[in-house]
Amino acid sequence: xxxxxxNLHCPYCFANEFVNxxxxxxxxxxxxxxVDFILGDGSHxxxxxxxxxxxxxxxxxxxxxxxxxxRRAEAIVLYTNGVLLDRYMDLITHKKVHILxxxxxxxxxxxxxxxxxxxxxxHLYQKKxxxxxxxLGINMYKPDFxxxxxxxxxxxYKQDHVRVSITVPNMENTRNHxxxxxxxxxKGRVLAFFEELLSNGIVPNFDCNKIPHxxxxxxxxxxxxxxxxxxxxxxxxxxxxxxxxxxxxxxxVDIRQDLTAxxxxxxxxVSKQNISDFKNITELINFYIRTIDAYAYNTxxxxxxxxxxxxxxxxxxxxxxxxxxxxxxxxxxxAEQRISDFKGRKNE
Ligand SMILES: C[S@@+](CC[C@H](N)C(=O)[O-])C[C@H]1O[C@@H](n2cnc3c(N)ncnc32)[C@H](O)[C@@H]1O
Ligand code: SF4
Ligand code: SF4
Numbered sequence: 001x002x003x004x005x006x007n008l009h010c011p012y013c014f015a016n017e018f019v020n021x022x023x024x025x026x027x028x029x030x031x032x033x034x035v036d037f038i039l040g041d042g043s044h045x046x047x048x049x050x051x052x053x054x055x056x057x058x059x060x061x062x063x064x065x066x067x068x069x070x071r072r073a074e075a076i077v078l079y080t081n082g083v084l085l086d087r088y089m090d091l092i093t094h095k096k097v098h099i100l101x102x103x104x105x106x107x108x109x110x111x112x113x114x115x116x117x118x119x120x121x122x123h124l125y126q127k128k129x130x131x132x133x134x135x136l137g138i139n140m141y142k143p144d145f146x147x148x149x150x151x152x153x154x155x156x157y158k159q160d161h162v163r164v165s166i167t168v169p170n171m172e173n174t175r176n177h178x179x180x181x182x183x184x185x186x187k188g189r190v191l192a193f194f195e196e197l198l199s200n201g202i203v204p205n206f207d208c209n210k211i212p213h214x215x216x217x218x219x220x221x222x223x224x225x226x227x228x229x230x231x232x233x234x235x236x237x238x239x240x241x242x243x244x245x246x247x248x249x250x251x252x253v254d255i256r257q258d259l260t261a262x263x264x265x266x267x268x269x270v271s272k273q274n275i276s277d278f279k280n281i282t283e284l285i286n287f288y289i290r291t292i293d294a295y296a297y298n299t300x301x302x303x304x305x306x307x308x309x310x311x312x313x314x315x316x317x318x319x320x321x322x323x324x325x326x327x328x329x330x331x332x333x334x335a336e337q338r339i340s341d342f343k344g345r346k347n348e
Pocket of ligand 1: 006012013014015050051052053054079080081100101102137138139165166167168169170208265
């Protein structure tokens with residue numbers, strides 16, 4: 001996480017514990033330490049640059065160059081809102097750099113920002129980067145979210161895929177409630193959007209917070225059957241995560257400017273760890289799996305999940321873990337207390 005600064009203020013932003021709360025930037029030496037931590041044990045070959053808006057970092061070019069030159073980094077993933085990319089056009093067109101552009105609607109970011117993002121997309125398209133190195137994405141954050149602007153961009157740049165998230169809760173009052181209610185309010189528009197995408201040969205792929213299987217009826221899924229009869233589209237759908245009922249979430253690990261890590265932004269308040277307490281990235285990921293993920297399938301936010309085979313077979317966590325984080329923490333506390341009691345008895 002290069003910086004807390006962002007040029008935008010998206011209402012849904014799940015990094016809102018940090019974003020625009022300070023102007024803290026990562027130093028070059030802390031950046032190098034974070035990169036060594038991620039790539040050091042050979043289990044990872046790519047590094048993501050995130051923020052805030054990473055391209056606002058005053059030494060962004062230097063940090064990116066450092067990573068491009070690092071032979072351990074086979075890929076660099078830049079997470080960006082795309083508005084300021086013109087500042088670094090030459091550098092970001094390096095073949096190692098993959099760009100995930102979070103495309104916001106003009107009414108959310110204002111016409112000037114939207115037009116600048118579009119100019120940058122035009123430029124990247126002319127450089128033929130859309131073939132392999134660019135993915136456009138959308139955060140579906142309210143029941144009437146707009147998507148026509150994105151459809152236009154996807155068609156203009158001849159895209160056959162798009163990254164989608166049903167936004168995860170970013171405020172205390174939207175967490176720890178029955179997420180089924182939330183998915184119900186969102187699904188009408190999500191399905192209409194997916195129908196329009198697929199009818200244009202564009203396949204969505206979920207990033208965060210995939211809609212659980214139980215939230216969709218056979219009647220609602222019926223209109224999508226026809227796309228499974230079309231050879232190449234069917235293959236693309238099978239490669240994406242929209243066709244199966246698996247709803248899983250694994251630690252992404254965001255490392256902050258002070259070298260504390262969080263499991264993901266959605267759980268940032270409850271998962272801070274100092275990376276210097278861990279030998280390497282694998283040890284840290286395993287720590288998160290042991291202390292958070294292990295309880296994800298033993299906790300529920302809805303009575304409907306109790307007997308569900310998708311939960312019992314570890315195939316559905318119910319969406320983002322933030323929906324039941326208090327439950328997860330209380331089971332974690334209980335388990336840790338039992339382990340500590342057991343160790344105490346053994347030492348007596
Ligand atoms: C926090 S942003 C930082 C990077 C950059 N400013 C951007 O917008 O891409 C990183 C990623 O988080 C995603 N994101 C932000 N808020 C989210 C939410 N509430 N739920 C799911 N994804 C979210 C964005 O789509 C983006 O890909
Ligand atoms: S999602 Fe990205 S662009 Fe939007 S406020 Fe958060 S950090 Fe900024
Ligand atoms: S575990 Fe819960 S959210 Fe997931 S499919 Fe089953 S009932 Fe639905």
